[in-house]
Amino acid sequence: MLIFSFVRRLLKSIVIFRLINSLKEMKKGNITIKDLARELNVSPSTISRALKDHPDISPETKKAVKELSEKLNYQPNSVALSLRQSKTNTIGVIIPEIAHFFFSAVISGIEDIAHNAGYHVIITQSNESIDREMMNTKALFNSRVDGILISISRETNQFNHLQQLIDAGTPVVFFDRVVESINACKVIVNDEQGAYEATTHLIEQGYYRIAHLAGPQNLTISNNRLNGFKAALADNKYMIDDNLIKICGLGTYEEAEAITNELLDYRFPPDAIFANNDVAAYGAMTAIKKRGMKIPEDIAIVGFSNWRFSSLIQPALSSVTQPGFKMGQEATRLLMKQINLGKDEEAITETISLKTNLVVRESSLKRPSEQV
Amino acid sequence: MLIFSFVRRLLKSIVIFRLINSLKEMKKGNITIKDLARELNVSPSTISRALKDHPDISPETKKAVKELSEKLNYQPNSVALSLRQSKTNTIGVIIPEIAHFFFSAVISGIEDIAHNAGYHVIITQSNESIDREMMNTKALFNSRVDGILISISRETNQFNHLQQLIDAGTPVVFFDRVVESINACKVIVNDEQGAYEATTHLIEQGYYRIAHLAGPQNLTISNNRLNGFKAALADNKYMIDDNLIKICGLGTYEEAEAITNELLDYRFPPDAIFANNDVAAYGAMTAIKKRGMKIPEDIAIVGFSNWRFSSLIQPALSSVTQPGFKMGQEATRLLMKQINLGKDEEAITETISLKTNLVVRESSLKRPSEQV
DNA sequence: AACGTGTTCGCAATCGTTTGCGGTGAAAAT
DNA sequence: ATTTTCACCGCAAACGATTGCGAACACGTT
Structure with missing residues (x-):
């Protein structure tokens, strides 16, 4: 018994040595179920079953398989699994x-x-x-x-x-x-509702000439926000002035700045801007600041998305949070x-x-x- | 010839009908190379070769294969490919x-x-x-x-x-x-160099009591930045005051704010802070502002990483950009x-x-x- | 007629894993 | 002694695609 155990251990170490060697040769030598099978002189099916505690496998075999798999750090090949099960997880x-x-x-x-x-x-x-x-x-x-x-x-x-x-x-x-x-x-x-609330908020604060920096209208969300904006105006008996609705197609900071400048160039510029998103709001703020105007005293701003740093900029930006x-x-x-x-x-x-x-x-x- | 062509076309449409039907049944019925092979009465190997213009395949076969593959929108199964070639791309x-x-x-x-x-x-x-x-x-x-x-x-x-x-x-x-x-x-x-330049910049601006909000020291980058900070001080004959070096282990905004408060509570607080990253810098700025102190008049700040909005906050934050x-x-x-x-x-x-x-x-x- | 040549294609193995089914041997039941 | 039962394990096919090798066939050549 002792001798047997000794011999087996010897064999095992030889086996492992051989594996490590061939691993070095093959460079990308990932251990497969076949490697385990060969070393333990059983079939791949047995290895597979042993590793997942199939009842058909004897406790001793399971133990041996698990130990060797542990020792060689066997990792099942997800690619093969995916192919076999037609499921990639x-x-x-x-x-x-x-x-x-x-x-x-x-x-x-x-x-x-x-x-x-x-x-x-x-x-x-x-x-x-x-x-x-x-x-x-x-x-x-x-x-x-x-x-x-x-x-x-x-x-x-x-x-x-x-x-x-x-x-x-x-x-x-x-x-x-x-x-x-x-x-x-x-x-x-609920973009429409968010926009509605933001606009209503501006109205309640006493702003009366409210502009909207809208997003590209092929995006439903942009369209919904625009609708919410309009609905809030309408519900408060505000007129909808299309000159105060500007579409920012690119969504960049610079574009919003340029478009805001157009708004500010009006004879009667807006006293509040509801921006389709925070980036546009930043652009608007930049344009306003550069003219020496004050936020919110001269122009109020509300954004959409509540970026991480909207609370950090000066002044802190009101925004609609999306969960x-x-x-x-x-x-x-x-x-x-x-x-x-x-x-x-x-x-x-x-x-x-x-x-x-x-x-x-x-x-x-x-x-x-x-x-x- | 005409009849033959007609029959073939008829057969094809039946074939396609059958495929589409079985596709509906199988729900996730992705077209495989075998499907193409079965419908064209050739072997999968031929399909495979035809699709990649192997010279062994006749032009007619290639054409038929490519047409059917196009029509059924055949997409090779990347999983199978990965397994076969031991390469997942x-x-x-x-x-x-x-x-x-x-x-x-x-x-x-x-x-x-x-x-x-x-x-x-x-x-x-x-x-x-x-x-x-x-x-x-x-x-x-x-x-x-x-x-x-x-x-x-x-x-x-x-x-x-x-x-x-x-x-x-x-x-x-x-x-x-x-x-x-x-x-x-x-x-x-080159974190060390970046930190060195940032610190040197503060020194050149005339600040003389410069603190550092460091990162966890098990990160090499944090350690390098600290070293750059120290080196700049040393090269300018500034003393290194360990009380002015605080480690922010968590890396959160709030932590930096709290630690900055510790610095500001000193009898002789720093007049400049070099922060390990921009988030920490923001935290420091918040702490400073809450005390009614002014940046950079009372305390200067330099950050690290140059976040997108570092240029937007008030005052705009100096920072070390990483490419x-x-x-x-x-x-x-x-x-x-x-x-x-x-x-x-x-x-x-x-x-x-x-x-x-x-x-x-x-x-x-x-x-x-x-x-x- | 026999052979050589070239074109066009199929067979079967392979990648790594799973799994239905069947096989072996020993113990238990008849 | 024969059959049944059970524990334990291997064979082989399958997932989808690729590829070396060989086969079949139609030519042209001797």
Whole structure:
């Protein structure tokens, strides 16, 4: 018995030595189930079963397998697994830009749910380009991700690539920037309501000539915000002056600054600006400051998205917060639901609408003395 | 001939009908090479060869294959390809946090090079947690990515998981937050020089009691910045007062604010602060402002990283820029070089050091009247 | 007629893992 | 002594694509 054990141990160390050697030779020598099988003189099936505590395998074999696997630090090849099971346990995300606080928050929400469900997350950026977006959808499809979360790019005005994806059976959930015409799961924030509240807030503060820096109107969210803006004006018997509604197509800081300058050049410039997003708001603030005008005394500003540093700038920027983290969570939950659907079950097409929240800071407050 | 053509066309449409039908049934019915083979009555090998213009295949067959493949929108299964070729054409990235302007820039740089080389990029966040980082390395390894780019977490103080990765033959390139003790490719910025220049700048502006908000000292970058700070003081014959060097371990805004308050409580508080990063600088600014002190008149501030909004806050924050995009590019180039290495070639262990650049803004400028 | 040549394609193995089914041997039941 | 039972394990096919090798066939050449 002792001798046997000794011999076995000797054999094992030789085995390990041999493996390490061949590993060095092969450079990228990842241990496979076959390696374990060869060294223990059993079949690969046995290794596979032993590693997952299949009842057909004897305790001794299991022990031996597990020990060797531990010692050689065996790691199952996910690629092979994915192929075998036609399931990658991976979901893909397509967003316009990572360097965007809102989207970063969404990603964290996505990872939160996905990781707990045992999924990996592949993130891709479209960089606001439809070509890039199409490439990404194709790449994710070819990688056979189990599902896709997408917020479309600023440029996206046709949706074949997305419809194809859905037709091929890939579960898709849209978030934030959704596509109206596609029948699928969607998670949005109530942009219209957010814009309505922001505008109402400006009205309540006593501003009467309110401009809007709008986003590109092919994006539903931009359109909704514009509608909310108009609705608030209308409900308060304010006239809607199209000259005070400017579309910022690029979404850059500089563009907003230039467009704000146009507004300020009017004979009767606005006394408040509601910006489609915080970046535009920053641009507006810059233009205003450069003219020596004061915020909010001369012009009030409200933004949208509540970037991380909106509270840090001077004056602190009022903004509509979007629940990014929660949106990521909800979108991923919907996706998981779809993925786990039986083949025969009907596809679900739920739409979740999350509430926004207006955070009032200095940039939109009339001074006490000036308040009505 | 005409009849033949007609029959063939008829057959084809039936074929397609059948496929579409079975596709609907199978829900996730991705077209495979076998499907094409069955419908055209050839072997899968022929399909494979036809699709890649192998000379062994007749022009007619090629044409038929390509047409059908086009019509059914055949997309090769990347998973199967990866398994077959032991190559995933994917690289993994591990960063502490996505919601960080510097890292976002790095990612864009990475994608720039990687996409051009035909690689996908998988991004994972460690959230500054070593556990998460270990999980991510394992997950990426199991996914058999062709290489990994990593910037370690704030918590990471042991490196077994990374050494194992390298020992297993996975190409790894460290960037920004590198591990000194591991022999591998690294891309860093010259933190010491950056800190040296920032500190020298403060000295030249006439500040004489300069404090430093340092980062956790297990991070080489933090340590280098501290060293640069000290070196600048020493070279200018300034004394190094350890009371003016405070370590911010968490890296949060609030922590920096609290620690700055400690500095301000001194009988002789500092008249300038060089912060290890911009977030800490923001915290310091908040603390200073809350006391009614003025920047830079009472206290000057210089940060590190040059966040996107450092130029927007009041006063605009002087900061040391790090070339994030370029860093991502360089790191990826190094990784590509490693990946394309022959099996027998010696592993490369290059270290690239990028230059920083001090951007002087209001927060560190003595007023003209007060300047020497 | 036999052989050589070239074109066009299929067979089968392979990547790493899983799994239904069948096989072996020993112990237990008849 | 024969059958049944059970524990334990291996065979082989499968996931989708690639590729070395050989086969079949139609030519042209001797």
